[in-house]
Amino acid sequence: MIRLLLAATLLWSWFGPAAAQEVEASDMVRGGMQVIQMIDQGKAGELWDGATPAARKRVTRTDFTTQIARSRAPIGAPQMRIWVSVSRQIVADADGDTAGQYVSVEYETRFANKPDSTLRELVSFHLDSDRVWRFSGYALK
Secondary structure (H helix, E strand, O other): OHHHHHHHHHHHHHHOHHHOOOOOHHHHHHHHHHHHHHHHOOOHHHHHHOOOHHHHHHOOHHHHHHHHHHHHHHHOOEEEEEEEEEEEEEEOOOOOOOOEEEEEEEEEEEEOOEEEEEEEEEEEEEEOOOOOEEEEEEEEO
16 A cells, blocks of 8 residues: 555656646656556556556456566566657547546567567556546557
8 A cells, every 4th residue: 555655646746736738758758667667566456556547447457467467477577668759649538537638658678588679668648637647558569
């Protein structure tokens, strides 16, 4: 519980109400790196706990943590990681939990069990109705 509160506090400090619409790309890159480091440390469940309502509706906590573990186990520990892009998107949707602003940060990562290639990690955030940026997704490509 303490780790979850710490993560929420750190995310709040980066993405609090003052940063609602005028969020800096560098803040999102740092926030995305914090998300990925939590995944590296096996804390995917804590990420799900603090995720947007829409993300928690899409996938159960158990399924989320299982999917992350399955995708990361065969490739080993990260050896090198750099961010390559930050993008914004506005989604129009009838579901208020899904509609709104998103920011995604993409990282190029080399893993121990794939030393001759890189994979892409994508971390997404959504600006929730309370004007707080929250974790909304992770994908490994």
